[in-house]
Amino acid sequence: MSNTDLKELKRRMEGAVSAFKSDIASLRTGRASANVLDPVMVEAYGSRMPLNQVANITVPEPRMLAVSVWDRSMVKAVETAIRESSLGLNPIIEGQNMRIPLPELNEERRKSLVKVAHDYAEKAKVAVRHVRRDGMDGLKKAEKDGDMSQDDSRSNSEKVQKMTDETISEIDRLLQDKEKEIMQV
Template identity: 80%
Template structure:
C-alpha cells in the first residue's frame, strides 16, 4: 500500500496551526506581553534581524515593555524599527534601554487588531488547503500509476479531507478566542 504519507500531511497541517498561533500571539490585547515585539525586525549589521537577536524584551509592568539593547550603536535602529512596525508603539529612549508604554486600546484599534487576526487566520487556512491539494495530487498520481487502488485512494482522500477540516476548525476556534480576548474591555 502506497499513496501519500498521512503523517507528513498531518505534520504540515500542524505546522500551519503553529505558525498561526505564533502570529496571533503577537497581537496585543489589554496586557503587555513580550511577544508583541516578535514581528519587529531591525536593520542590523547589513541585514534585517528579529528584535530578539539584538535585545532582551521584558515586561516590568502590566502596561509597559522594556527593551535592553545589547549594542549601544543599535539603539537608534531598534527605536526606528519599533516605531515603523505598525504596532502603534512609541518607545522612550533611556540610554541603552527603551521603555515602551502601551496605550489603552480604543475601539478602532481593537477592530484593526481583529481584522489582522482574521488575515493571519486566512493565511493559515490557505496553508492547510495547499497541504490538502498536495496530498490529493499525490493520491491521484498514485492511483494513475496503479500503486494504489481506487478504494484505497478514496479512503486516503477522506482522511486528508478530515485533517483539513479539523485544521480549519482549530484555526477558527483559536481565532474566535483571540477575537474575544482583543474585544474584551
C-alpha cells in the same frame, strides 16, 4: 498513500496551526507581554532579524515594555523597526534602553487588531490548503502510476479532506477565542 505520508501531512498542518498560535499570541490584549514585539524584524548587520535576537525584552509594569539593545549601534534600527511595525508603539529612548508605554486599547484599535488576527488566520488556512493540495496531488500521482487503486485513492482523499476540515475548524476556534479576548474591555 501510506500512514507515514498522512502523518507527514498532519505534521505540516499542525505546523501551520502552531505558526498561527504564535502570530496571534503577539497580538496585544489588555496587558503587556514580551510576545507583543515578536513580529518586529530589525535591519541588523546586513539582514533582517527578529528583535529578540538583538535586544532583551522585559515587562517591568503591566502597561510598559522595556527593551535593552545589546549593541549601541543598533539602537536607531531597533527604534525604527518598532515605530514602523503595525503595532502602533512609540519607544522612548534612554541610551541603550527603551521604554515602550502601551496605550489603552480603544474601540478602533481593538477592531484593527481583530482584522490583523483575521489576516493571520487566513494565512494559516492558505498554508493548510497548500498541504491538502500537495496530499491530493500525491494521491492522484500514485493512482495514475498504478501504485494505488482508485478505491484506496478515494479513501485517502477523504482522510486528507477530513484532516483539512478539522485543522481549519481548529484555526477558526482559536481565532474566535482571540477575537473575544481582544474585544473584552
